[in-house]
Amino acid sequence: MYKYLLCWRYLRTRYIALASIISVTLGVATMIVVNSVMAGFSEQMRDRLHGVLSDITIDSHRSEGFRNPDEVMALVRESVGDRVEAMAAAIETPGMATIHFNGENYTRPVQIMGIEPEERAKTGDFAQYLVDEKERRMPPSFHVGRDLKMKAPAARFLDPNEKDPFQDVINNDVNFQVPDFGAITGWSVASVHRPDVNKDIFIAPRGAKIILSFVTAAREPKPASDSFAVVAFSKTGMSEYDSTHVYVPLKRLQQLRGMGDGEGRGAVNQIQLKVRKGEDLSKMALTLGEALTRKWPLVFEVRTWEQKQGPLLAAVAVEQSILNILLFFIIAVAGFGILAIFSMIVVEKTRDIGVLKALGASTSGVRGIFLGYGLSLGIVGSGVGMLGGLLFVWNINAIEKWLSKVTGRKVFDDAIYYFPEIPTKVEWFTVAWIVGGALTIAVLASIWPAHRASKLHPVRALRFE
Amino acid sequence: MSVHLSAIGLEKSYRKGKIQVPVLRGVDLEVEHGELVAIVGASGSGKSTLLHVLGLLDGPDAGSVQLSGERIDNLSEHRRDVLRNRTFGFIFQFYHLLPELSALENVMAPLMIRHGVRAYLAQRKMIRKEATALLERVGLGHRLTHRPAELSGGEMQRAAIARALAGSPEFLLADEPTGNLDAATGQSVLELLRDLNRERGLTMMLVTHDAHIAAQTDRTVRLAEGRIEEWATVLA
Structure with a gap:
């Protein structure tokens, strides 16, 4: 009983020991904040990656693709049945986008995607990212409406009565100025970010002409190009996609690249699959890969969205674990602080230890006082750290706003990250690990001083001056 | 009267650097039940060491300590801890109260050491009552919640005596209990000890170098150069 009473009293009277655990507190708080923000970021990023990529993608790396998407889809249905909810064929090919703006031509490297927008919308979140310049939602369609046509400079000469x-x-x-075929471009393909005014300036607003150049799918590839009218923008928040993706009608791209047979049966080089919820994606990708390879060897590559973005996701995971290791060192350093302060406290308490032994306290009892003291310090330190960290996480956006106001510059620039707010996600498992780790370190650091205290000879301890 | 505690041929030496310094060189001593014995002697004569060895705070190099005829100096560490807690009560020259605890908690300390959490909580009221009664007995009923730093020297020594009495020990060992007090306060502390000796039939052994104090005990033992020099029996 005396152990707990003394622990409690030491905890309340030794402020220097409380100072030694401030680093535990800070370490725990920082780790919780960093992990929550990184988890929030990576969750958002995964959401967006997943939304753009669909669950499973079947790719053919031949530039002419494959002419039998219907047969491939039939085989998919045959091997995995109704576990696939939707499928959409597409062409993905590298190219250039040229935009005429202010009397100059701007050319950007892009990834041209020939799709059927309605189908594409069923296999992923494609439709959810479609917006106009003011970020109002747009339908998944390439239709170039009358309103866009009227944006052409020549349109003002049109006579409404058609008498001209x-x-x-x-x-x-x-x-010529507003072509008949529409294109959906990535937000950053059509715009330029101006940090000085913190605005995205559109060089290709809706109705603008965008010229896409690419190579044909023939044995001897030839350059080809065509003009499209921008009808909407895709803003996913992943700069990799928003600065490269341009979507055009699948049939038109087949025609331009010489991939159609003119009878509606065109070649594609990609099929996107949406899989029923809860399925094991990598297992299904493996099954599909085997089935396709058996029938058409060396044509297809089947990958889940995670496998396609493997390096990026792995990089985030590596970053997070390195940060965790570094931050955990802070707590480890705090452990040495506890060790030093505890050793001093044991010296200071030498006579009291002698008294306790004279009163009949056992060696393990004395050890228990200091181990318990270390544990209580750990509990206080990591408890306050956990509370502080969680409060910080839960109010991080208010703090960000306040900091921006005080310092006069944006701390979290939503134009860079595309997130309107700092995303966070508190993973209780991680929090438990952090707090448990800090407690372990506090106890480990008190083992040696506690052992020394318990081994003190009572007579020598009583005579200690 | 029967022998309560006896020392047989106790030897003890300390190492100071490379030299072995003999402190006790064969001490034979018998203390009877209910006796109040004073040990006197010059500084360094081994008074305190004898007290520590008898109270199991230290072990002898040779010889033995017997409690009611049974050898106790060679018991296991745990048994010795229990004996210190239940059988012996210690009083020190510099009181040695725990500064973080109130007077009452200091007195309760031996009982808190004796009992685990559950046993303590079950008997908490009784333990509190006993400790309060002890503090009232030594005249500190109005100082229960005071910290040692808020007490005078005499009060601290009274609190230390109350602590030594907590848990009803049989044998009180006092190391210069009046050594740090002025004459009048020292006298009152001694009177308290004598009263307790009579009231409770406690066996007591007190180390002192004050002849005036020693004269008020049942028997005085003089220690010189680590040996018992003479036995002076004073009228009981």
Whole structure:
């Protein structure tokens, strides 16, 4: 009983020991904040990656793709049945986008995706990311409406009564300026971020012409290009996608690249699969890969979205674990602080230890006082750290706003990260690990001083001056 | 009267650097039940060491200590801890109260050491009552919640005596209990000890170098150069 009473009294009267655990507190708080923010970021990122990529993708790396998407889809249905909810064929090919702006041509490397928007929307979150310049939601469609046509410079010469004999010529001009085929471009393909005014300036607003250049799918590839009218923007928040992806109608791209047979049966080089919830994706990808390889060897590669983005996801995981290791060193350093202060306290308490032994306290009892003291310090330190860390995480956006106001500059620039707020996710398992680790370190650091205290000879302890 | 505690041929030496310094060189001593014995002697004569060896705070190099005829100096560490807690009560020159605890908690300390958490909680009221009664007995009923730092020297020694009495020990060992007090306070502390000796039939052994104090005990034992020099029996 005396152990607990003395622990409690030491805890309340030795402020220097409380000072030694401030580093435990800070370490625990920092680890919780960092882990929560990183978990929030990576969850958001995974959400977006997953949304853009669909569950499983079947790719063919031949530039002419494959001419039998229906047969491939049939085989998929045959081997995994109704576990697949939706499938969409697509063409993915590298190319260039040229935008005419302010009398200059701007050319950017892009990834051109030929898709059927309605189908594509069923296999992932494609439709959810479609917006106009003001970030209002747009439907998944390539339709170039009358409103866009009217944005052409020539459109103001159109006579509403169609009496003008030059009407056809003007219409030709309008169609040249705003092409009939629509394209959905990545947000950053069509815009330039101006940090000085913190705004995205659109060089290709809706209705603007974008010229896409690519190579044909023939044995001897030839350059080809065509113009499209921008109808919407895809803003996923993943800069890798938003700065490269351009979506165009699948049939038009097949035609331009010479991949269609003119009878509606065109070649594609990719099929996206949406899988029923709860399925084991990598297992299913393996099954599909085997089935496809058996029928068409060396044509297809089947990957889950995680496998496709493996290096990126792995990089985030590595970053997080390195940060954790570094931060845990802080707590380890705090352990040495506890060790030093405890050794001093044991020296200071030498006579009291002698008295306790004279009163009949056992060796293990005396050891228990100091181990218990170390544990209580750990509990206080990591408890306060946990509370502080969680409060920080839960109010991180308010803190960010306040910091931005005080320092006069944006701490968290949503234009860089695309997140309107700092995403956080408290994983209780991680929190438990951090707190448990800190407690262990506090107890480990008190073992040696506690052992020394318990081994003190009572007479020598009583005579200690 | 029967022999309560006896020392047989006790020898003890300390190592100071490379030299062995003999402190006790064959001490034979018998203390009877209910006796109040004073041990006197010059500084360094081994008074305190004798007390420590008898109270099992230290072990002898040779010889033995017997409690009611049974040897106790060679018991296991645990049994010796229990004996210190239940059979012996210690009083020190510098009181040695635990500064973090109140007077009452200091007195309760031996009982808290004796009992585990559950046993303590079950008997908490009784233990508290006993400790309060002891503090009242030594005249500190109004100082229960005071910390040692808030007590005077005499009060601290009274609290230490109350602590030594907690848990009803049979044998009190006092190492210069008046050595740090002025004459009047020292006298009152001694009177308290004598009263307790009579009231409770406690066997007591006190180390002192004050002849005036020694004269008020049942018997005085003089220690010189680590040996018992003479036995002076004073009228009981």
